[in-house]
Structure formats: structure tokens, C-alpha cells
Amino acid sequence: MSEVEETIKRIQSHKGVLGIIVVNSEGIPIRTSLDNSTTVQYAGLIHQLTMKARSTVRDIDPQNDLTFLRLRSKKHEIMVAPDKEYLLIVIQNPSE
Amino acid sequence: IVPLFMATKSQEIYECICDEHVTEDNPYKLIKKADIIQDMKMRAAISDFHPVKQLVLDYPGEELLIAYDPDFKFGQNFFLCTTEEAKMEHLHPGGADAEGEDGAGEEGAEEEDNAVYVYKPPEAKEWVTQGSQVEVEDEIVVDTRDKIRFRASRVRKEFGAPIIFEDRDADTSAAEQGLAASCLACPSYADTNFTIKKAELDNAVQAVPELTDGSSQTDWKHPVTASVQYEPRIISEEEAKVAQQSEEFKQFIQASVPRFELALQQNTIMDVFFDDWTVLGEEDTNFGSKSDSHLKEYQSFTDLQYSKDKTVTCVDWHPQIKGVMAVACCERLTFDERIDNANKLLMSPSLILIWSFADPIHPQLLLEGPDDICCFKFCPTNPNIVAGGCINGQLVLWDITEYSEKLSSNRGNNSKASQKKAAMFGEEIQPETPTIRYCAVSAIENSHRNIISSVDWLPDHYELNRFGIPVENRLSECCQIMTCGTDGHVMVWDIRAPKAPANTKDQQIVFCCSFSADIQAEKSAPPRPFGVSQVFKHLDLSWKPLLKLSMAKTDSSGDYSPLKFSLAEKQGARDHGGKTDLFYLYAVLVFQFTTVPQPAGEKPETTGMSKVPSAKNQRPLECIATNYFLGSEDGEVIYASFKLEKDNETGKSNGITLPKPTWAVAPHDGPVNTLQRNPFFSDILLSVGGWTFAVWKEGVTSGAILQSACAPKLYTAGHWSTTRPAVFFLGTKDGNVEVWDLLDRTHEPLLVQNVTAAQVTQIVPWVVSKKQHLVAVSDNVGTLHILEIPWNLRHPASGEKQAVEGFFDREIQRIEYFDKKAVVRANERSKEMDKKKAQQAKVEEMTDDALMEEYKAEYDSYKQLEKKLLQQLGLIEEEKPEI
Numbered sequence: 021m022s023e024v025e026e027t028i029k030r031i032q033s034h035k036g037v038l039g040i041i042v043v044n045s046e047g048i049p050i051r052t053s054l055d056n057s058t059t060v061q062y063a064g065l066i067h068q069l070t071m072k073a074r075s076t077v078r079d080i081d082p083q084n085d086l087t088f089l090r091l092r093s094k095k096h097e098i099m100v101a102p103d104k105e106y107l108l109i110v111i112q113n114p115s116e
Numbered sequence: 117i118v119p120l121f122m123a124t125k126s127q128e129i130y131e132c133i134c135d136e137h138v139t140e141d142n143p144y145k146l147i148k149k150a151d152i153i154q155d156m157k158m159r160a161a162i163s164d165f166h167p168v169k170q171l172v173l174d175y176p177g178e179e180l181l182i183a184y185d186p187d188f189k190f191g192q193n194f195f196l197c198t199t200e201e202a203k204m205e206h207l208h209p210g211g212a213d214a215e216g217e218d219g220a221g222e223e224g225a226e227e228e229d230n231a232v233y234v235y236k237p238p239e240a241k242e243w244v245t246q247g248s249q250v251e252v253e254d255e256i257v258v259d260t261r262d263k264i265r266f267r268a269s270r271v272r273k274e275f276g277a278p279i280i281f282e283d284r285d286a287d288t289s290a291a292e293q294g295l296a297a298s299c300l301a302c303p304s305y306a307d308t309n310f311t312i313k314k315a316e317l318d319n320a321v322q323a324v325p326e327l328t329d330g331s332s333q334t335d336w337k338h339p340v341t342a343s344v345q346y347e348p349r350i351i352s353e354e355e356a357k358v359a360q361q362s363e364e365f366k367q368f369i370q371a372s373v374p375r376f377e378l379a380l381q382q383n384t385i386m387d388v389f390f391d392d393w394t395v396l397g398e399e400d401t402n403f404g405s406k407s408d409s410h411l412k413e414y415q416s417f418t419d420l421q422y423s424k425d426k427t428v429t430c431v432d433w434h435p436q437i438k439g440v441m442a443v444a445c446c447e448r449l450t451f452d453e454r455i456d457n458a459n460k461l462l463m464s465p466s467l468i469l470i471w472s473f474a475d476p477i478h479p480q481l482l483l484e485g486p487d488d489i490c491c492f493k494f495c496p497t498n499p500n501i502v503a504g505g506c507i508n509g510q511l512v513l514w515d516i517t518e519y520s521e522k523l524s525s526n527r528g529n530n531s532k533a534s535q536k537k538a539a540m541f542g543e544e545i546q547p548e549t550p551t552i553r554y555c556a557v558s559a560i561e562n563s564h565r566n567i568i569s570s571v572d573w574l575p576d577h578y579e580l581n582r583f584g585i586p587v588e589n590r591l592s593e594c595c596q597i598m599t600c601g602t603d604g605h606v607m608v609w610d611i612r613a614p615k616a617p618a619n620t621k622d623q624q625i626v627f628c629c630s631f632s633a634d635i636q637a638e639k640s641a642p643p644r645p646f647g648v649s650q651v652f653k654h655l656d657l658s659w660k661p662l663l664k665l666s667m668a669k670t671d672s673s674g675d676y677s678p679l680k681f682s683l684a685e686k687q688g689a690r691d692h693g694g695k696t697d698l699f700y701l702y703a704v705l706v707f708q709f710t711t712v713p714q715p716a717g718e719k720p721e722t723t724g725m726s727k728v729p730s731a732k733n734q735r736p737l738e739c740i741a742t743n744y745f746l747g748s749e750d751g752e753v754i755y756a757s758f759k760l761e762k763d764n765e766t767g768k769s770n771g772i773t774l775p776k777p778t779w780a781v782a783p784h785d786g787p788v789n790t791l792q793r794n795p796f797f798s799d800i801l802l803s804v805g806g807w808t809f810a811v812w813k814e815g816v817t818s819g820a821i822l823q824s825a826c827a828p829k830l831y832t833a834g835h836w837s838t839t840r841p842a843v844f845f846l847g848t849k850d851g852n853v854e855v856w857d858l859l860d861r862t863h864e865p866l867l868v869q870n871v872t873a874a875q876v877t878q879i880v881p882w883v884v885s886k887k888q889h890l891v892a893v894s895d896n897v898g899t900l901h902i903l904e905i906p907w908n909l910r911h912p913a914s915g916e917k918q919a920v921e922g923f924f925d926r927e928i929q930r931i932e933y934f935d936k937k938a939v940v941r942a943n944e945r946s947k948e949m950d951k952k953k954a955q956q957a958k959v960e961e962m963t964d965d966a967l968m969e970e971y972k973a974e975y976d977s978y979k980q981l982e983k984k985l986l987q988q989l990g991l992i993e994e995e996k997p998e999i
Contacts, residue, residue: 024369027370027373031376031380034377035380037380042360042365044351047349048348048351049350050359050360060350063348087375088375090379097379097383099379099380101372101376103368103371104364105364105368106365106368108368108376110376
């Protein structure tokens with residue numbers, strides 16, 4: 021457990037990281053470092069996007085699967101790692 | 117006369133064969149009656165005389181006349197005269213005719229001979245019936261027999277006898293009863309005459325629709341979503357904890373974290389999307405030719421009539437209309453000269469000239485003020501309002517709504533069209549520039565006592581209430597003005613209409629008005645005196661400031677006399693959501709609030725937009741800074757707040773005082789003519805005064821971030837560049853404009869360019885369009901120069917903002933370092949001092965005599981020194997100079 025905490029804290033303190041959210045398979049955030057409204061918004065939207073991306077990859081090749089998703093915008097970058105039950109979202113500001 | 121047909125046989129019998137016995141000349145033949153009768157008997161029906169048999173029998177005479185009628189005059193070839201007269205007439209017609217003719221001839225002859233006609237009345241003759249009486253006689257009713265008379269009588273005694281009635285059956289067996297058949301029964305019987313079998317019956321049929329009333333009402337029960345309100349699903353804390361402690365979670369984290377680390381590190385190592393190519397070209401332009409980095413003269417404005425030999429005190433660009441700027445001109449006289457020339461000055465108008473690029477010779481508009489205008493500003497939200505401060509301390513408002521369309525639309529039409537006017541008497545008629553008089557001026561007793569040196573509009577996202585606390589501004593329009601004057605006061609004015617006149621002893625009556633409503637009412641208002649807008653009529657001559665703050669010096673007595681102020685809040689900067697940093701307002705005006713009596717505890721009414729909102733309704737804004745900077749006439753930079761705090765110590769009834777300025781320093785040798793915040797960093801200020809300029813950071817009280825060396829010439833104007841955070845412009849007394857770039861070098865300007873021969877009074881850069889950045893430079897002789905900023909001076913280098921920020925941070929660190937060093941050194945010094953004192957303690961053990969001798973020796977040496985100095989000054993001539 022403490023390893024898990026440590027790992028998460030390590031990511032959180034990485035340079036430029038704005039926040040980190042863990043979402044379960046239903047799209048409900050389990051753990052977050054941002055405020056509630058932002059978390060809920062990110063969780064819902066990114067979850068849907070990840071599902072879509074995953075289904076896209078699997079449609080093209082059913083034996084393939086989505087491992088990592090990076091969404092870069094003008095202001096920051098959103099990184100998503102999907103799993104069977106959980107989803108980890110990290111928001112980073114790369115220019116800093 | 118009856119026509120008669122005679123056949124040939126008959127003619128032979130009677131010897132009247134045509135053309136033998138009877139001719140035309142002799143048509144008549146007499147036939148005996150007896151012959152005719154015999155003929156008729158013999159021949160009966162065959163006889164020609166059969167039809168006239170009766171006539172013949174009735175004929176009285178013996179002979180009948182038959183005449184031959186060849187012309188069939190009477191219808192047959194013969195005719196028979198039935199009467200004697202006719203017979204006679206025919207037999208002797210000639211005679212009668214002859215007689216008649218003769219008679220007529222005689223009569224005619226007689227008539228001709230006699231002129232007089234003798235009237236002979238017709239003689240009455242006997243009625244000769246022609247047969248018409250038969251009809252008449254038929255119609256006459258004549259008794260055919262005599263009338264019969266009857267007489268009936270009854271025995272007299274039977275009259276009036278009682279009557280006895282009996283019944284009797286009136287049937288057919290009346291004979292059995294022995295009665296005569298006098299009673300006839302009249303049984304009723306079906307008289308077939310009157311029974312008509314109806315074979316046809318007329319029946320009328322009308323087809324009428326049956327009307328039925330029916331109705332139904334349907335219920336629309338189909339549900340439609342009106343609104344949806346949803347909440348995100350959230351799991352509870354315990355569930356979250358349980359989930360986080362599960363095995364899968366652990367594995368998931370361990371599996372995905374390495375990917376993240378890879379990605380995060382990639383981002384920090386290098387920005388993959390950074391386009392080097394586009395950035396590459398930016399640095400080449402620095403090597404351009406000199407003209408490219410020069411401020412190019414674009415246009416210059418001067419008016420021979422209004423601005424010649426005057427000094428331009430203030431320049432401001434129109435916030436919305438491109439290419440329009442306003443210039444305030446003042447006489448170049450000292451105070452004494454003003455008093456001497458007061459009469460002349462009264463006659464010459466004090467004007468703000470509004471210029472447009474379209475016409476460099478004639479100003480578009482003139483705004484007239486009560487006295488020379490030292491500073492003015494367009495209202496940022498409503499550029500039709502101009503607020504200006506006068507040299508006599510009054511605050512003036514102009515409303516140029518009427519001419520705003522003219523300003524924006526009329527470009528270049530004025531000069532040509534109006535010059536075509538025919539000149540009268542050979543004189544040139546200048547096209548008339550419209551002059552607008554001020555529409556509101558503040559009350560003299562409540563205004564500044566000395567010149568208003570700076571005026572500015574408070575940003576529209578907040579407003580100040582009576583206590584200097586910033587509250588929410590609902591209008592989102594600039595409605596408050598802050599002014600500072602050299603009398604040591606900073607005042608805040610409100611341009612809205614007053615609330616209901618109240619029994620106030622206070623001087624602070626807030627005036628509210630809603631611009632748009634009033635200006636619309638203005639358009640339909642009755643004609644105005646002097647053509648002046650009536651929007652601010654409520655303010656005219658009775659305008660009092662909302663807040664009045666006096667600046668008392670912190671360390672010594674007296675007031676600061678502020679020249680410039682700088683507010684922290686920027687117009688248009690509304691981001692106060694979560695920030696809690698305080699912005700500092702540069703207000704020239706804020707200082708101590710000591711003597712102005714407070715309002716008698718009245719609360720403004722709660723009304724709509726047109727009045728000052730009630731203090732209760734106003735939400736005080738926490739994150740608005742109430743501090744501001746001031747630059748004074750003595751070269752001081754002061755930092756103070758206008759928020760009134762409750763003063764419990766003095767126990768005054770109003771209980772409110774102004775806090776003293778928290779910090780003041782005098783870095784400049786002359787009056788501060790510019791105090792301005794960097795448009796990119798709101799806590800960095802530039803202050804220009806005397807021969808130096810300084811860059812400050814708010815909060816760093818130990819010193820300026822950068823203080824320049826003394827320049828050879830006096831600095832008279834300054835302004836940050838609007839596009840490059842490290843660049844600012846300075847103007848000097850000899851008409852030079854210096855461009856300083858803090859990133860380039862800080863000991864000398866990047867560019868020095870001479871713009872005018874006279875002193876530069878104001879520099880105001882402005883972004884007209886993306887490709888054209890202009891700077892307005894005004895000078896002491898009334899000319900306004902517009903220069904174009906070259907590309908390298910207006911285009912920020914890449915990362916300039918960060919570089920400048922870094923520069924400032926480094927400077928602040930340097931200051932802090934030196935502060936610390938100073939502290940350290942002070943400590944060291946104090947330690948040395950202690951040591952010295954310890955040494956000196958030993959010295960004091962010497963005898964007093966020795967001390968006295970020591971003192972004397974010192975005194976002697978001093979005396980000699982004094983002599984020497986006096987000799988040098990030439991005050992003592994004891995020792996004659998050796999020849």
C-alpha cells in the first residue's frame with residue numbers, strides 16, 4: 021500500500037505535473053489530486069474518450085489493445101493509461 | 117243591291133246574254149217578276165235567282181232591274197236591285213247624274229261667282245232602319261205573357277194558437293202512416309258528387325341534416341424533457357479506500373507507472389512540438405539597417421491658432437476610434453506671470469484639441485474648459501466622456517456624444533469641402549472647428565486647491581464606496597474618477613446622479629447616473645444651452661468628491677504633493693476569481709484622512725442602475741487592491757492605501773481614518789513626472805523624475821530594482837511600451853526620445869532619437885493596428901508628433917516576458933542579497949565597535965591631565981585647520997600673501 025502511495029506521490033511531484041486522477045471501470049474517480057469539479061469533469065470525459073480509443077484500436081485489429089494515450093493541447097498534455105478495471109490520468113504542463 | 121250570278125242558260129232565258137242583249141253601254145234589263153217566279157218554280161235550286169228568292173218575292177214592283185256588271189263591282193257579273201229606288205236610280209242614272217252634274221256645275225258656277233258661301237244645315241230625315249234594330253230588340257226583355265197574381269189567406273183564429281210539435285219518422289214508409297207524401301225523408305247518403313278519391317297527394321319532403329354536437333378534449337400526456345439535472349456519481353471514502361487497497365489496483369499502478377515516467381521525462385527533456393523553423397526568423401531582423409530600428413516620423417499636428425507657443429500638458433488616444441487623439445494645451449507661464457497676465461488669459465480659451473489623422477492642419481473638435489487643462493482622460497468604457505483636471509483644481513467633464521460619429525466617419529472630407537466656401541471680401545474663411553463646452557465642472561470649494569496633476573478613471577470592475585472599500589460595480593462602466601493634485605489631496609469622484617437630497621452635513625454625496633439611459637434621454641431632450649450635453653447636469657457646479665484623502669508625510673510634517681498616481685487594477689482585468697493577491701493602486705491621492713468629516717451615517721438608497729447602489733447591496737470585493745503608488749513633486753515615491761480603517765484609538769465619532777502611507781522614499785532629484793505600471797507585470801513600476809528613472813517592484817521596500825545613473829539631460833516624460841515588456845520610452849528636456857531595453861543594456865538607452873527642438877512633455881504609445889504601432893510625442897511648443905515604432909521595437913522577442921521576469925527576479929535577489937549582506941556587515945561592524953570600545957576602555961585609564969593635554973592638542977590642530985580654511989575662502993587676511 022505504501023509503495024502504491026509512494027509511486028503515486030512520485031508521479032505527482034514530477035516536474036510540470038498538474039494533477040493525477042485514478043478512475044475505476046465505471047468512470048467514477050477513486051483518487052485525485054485536483055478539486056472535485058475538475059476531477060469529475062476529467063473523469064467522465066477522459067473515460068469516454070479512452071473507451072472510444074480502445075474500441076477503435078480493437079476494431080482495426082482485435083488482437084491489439086490500447087496501452088497508452090497522450091493528448092497534447094496548447095496548454096498542457098493529458099496522459100492516460102487504461103487497464104481492465106482502472107484508469108490513470110495525469111495532466112502535465114510540458115513547457116515548464 | 118245584290119250581286120247575282122247568271123249562267124249562260126239563264127241569260128238565254130231572260131235574254132240578257134252578255135255582249136248581246138246586255139252590254140256596257142246598256143247594262144240594264146228589266147225582267148218581270150212573274151217570269152222570275154216561274155223560272156224559280158221550274159228550275160228550283162238550279163235557278164240563279166234562288167239565293168235572292170225571298171227578295172224577289174218581296175219585291176213590290178213588277179219588274180226587277182238586273183244590271184250587267186262587267187267590272188264585277190258588286191262581286192258578280194250581274195247585280196240585282198232589290199228596291200224600287202235603286203231600280204230607278206240605275207235606270208235613270210244618267211238623268212240623275214246629269215241632273216246632279218248639272219246641279220253641281222251650276223252650283224259650282226254659282227259658287228265661283230258668289231264669294232259668300234251659304235250654309236245649309238242638314239235637313240232632318242226619317243230614320244231608315246238598316247237592320248241594326250233587330251239586335252237591340254233581342255236584348256230587350258219583354259214579358260211574353262201577363263203576370264199571374266195569387267192571394268193566400270188563413271183563418272184569423274188560428275193565429276197565435278199554441279203550437280204542438282210532434283215527431284215523425286221521416287222515412288219512406290210514410291204511406292203506411294196514412295200521411296201524404298209530404299214528408300220526404302232526407303236521409304243522408306253518400307253523395308258521389310262530393311266524394312273525391314284522392315288519387316294524388318301532395319306531400320312535401322325536405323332533406324335536413326341532423327345536427328349533432330359533439331366534443332372531445334385530448335390530454336397530451338406525452339412527456340417531454342424540460343430539463344435535466346444530474347450529479348456525477350461519486351463513491352464514498354471507504355469504497356475508495358477499499359478499492360485502492362485491492363491487489364488489482366497495486367498491479368495496475370505498477371504496470372502503468374513506468375509508461376508515465378517515460379512520457380513525463382520525454383516532455384521535460386524536450387518539447388517535441390516546438391517548431392524551430394518559425395522561430396528561427398525572428399532574430400534576423402535585429403541586423404537590419406538603421407532606419408528599420410528608427411522611430412519614423414509619421415505625422416505631426418500643430419494648430420497655429422490654438423496650440424502655438426503653448427505647452428502640451430497631456431495626450432490621450434481615443435480608445436475606440438483609430439487615428440484620433442486629443443491634446444491639451446496650456447500656456448507656458450509661471451505662476452507670477454499668470455497673475456500678471458490674468459486679464460489676457462481670461463479671454464483666451466483653454467482647449468483640448470482633438471486631432472484626426474485625416475486632417476493634420478485643422479483639429480476635428482475643440483473641447484473648452486473653464487481654465488487651462490493640465491490632464492485629461494477618455495473614459496475607457498464610454499469614449500464620449502472626457503474627464504479633465506484644470507489648473508485651478510476643478511474637475512471637468514465633457515460629453516462629445518454628438519460629434520462621435522463625425523469623428524469616426526468624417527475622414528478627410530472636412531478640409532476640401534469646407535475650403536470651397538466662397539471667401540467674402542477676399543478673406544480666407546477657415547473651416548470652423550466645432551467647439552464643445554464642458555458639461556459639468558466640480559464645485560470649486562470642494563475641488564483641489566491647486567492644480568490637478570493627474571486624473572484617471574477607475575476600472576469598471578469595481579467601484580469605491582464612501583469608506584474607500586472597493587465594492588462590486590454592477591454597471592460595468594467606468595463611473596468613478598480619481599484625481600490627485602498638488603495640494604496634497606487625492607480625491608475620488610463619482611459621476612453618477614445624486615441620491616435623494618438628504619439632510620447631510622457631509623460633503624460626500626454620491627452622484628449616479630446610468631450612461632446609456634441618460635444619453636438616450638439626452639437625445640430627445642429639449643435644446644440645451646451652449647449646445648452642451650445635459651447628461652451631467654446634475655453634477656455641474658455642485659460636484660463633490662466621493663472620497664477625499666490627504667497625504668501627510670510620514671516622517672515629517674506637511675503633506676506630500678502628488679503629481680502622478682498609479683492604480684493597480686487595470687481596466688479590463690477582471691480576473692479576480694480565486695486570486696488573493698493584492699493589487700496596489702497607484703493613487704496620487706491617498707494619504708491620511710484626518711480632518712474631513714464623515715457622512716452622518718447615511719446609507720445610500722437601494723435603487724436600480726441610475727443611482728449609487730446601497731452599501732448593503734454592494735458586495736465588497738476582497739481581492740481588489742486598495743493600495744497605490746504616488747509620485748510627488750519632491751521626487752518621492754509613496755505607497756499607500758485608500759481603504760479607510762476604523763480607528764479605535766482616537767475614539768472619534770466617525771471612527772474612520774486613513775492609514776498612513778506605508779512606505780515612502782525619495783529616489784529622484786526632481787518632480788516625478790511618470791509613475792506607471794508595466795502592462796505585463798502589474799507589480800513592476802517605472803518612475804521617472806529629475807535626472808533619473810527607477811524600476812520598482814511592489815512589496816520590495818528596500819530599494820528600487822533598478823535605478824539609473826543621472827542622465828545628462830532632465831527626463832521629462834516616460835512610458836512603458838505596450839507590446840514589449842522590457843522596453844520603455846523616455847523623453848528629455850532637449851527633445852530627445854530615448855528607447856531603453858532592459859534586456860539589452862541597462863546603463864544606456866538602446867536608441868536615442870531627436871524628435872523635436874523643445875522639451876518633450878508626454879510620450880504615449882498606442883497600438884493602432886497589428887502592423888502599425890504609433891507613439892505620440894508632445895512637446896513644449898504645442899506640437900504633437902506621431903512616430904511609428906519599428907518592427908524590432910514593437911515585436912517582442914521570443915520568451916521576452918520570461919526573460920524580463922527573470923531579470924526582475926534576479927534584481928530582487930540581488931537586493932535581498934545586499935540587504936542580507938548589509939545586515940551581516942552591520943553585525944560585523946557592531947562587533948568591531950565592541951572591540952574598539954574595549955580598547956578604549958583601557959585608554960581611559962590615563963590621567964585626566966594627559967587627557968586635557970590631548971584635548972588641547974586636538975583643539976590647536978582644529979584652530980589651525982579653521983584658519984587655513986578661512987584663508988582659502990578669503991575671509992581672513994591675517995597673513996598677507998607672500999609677494
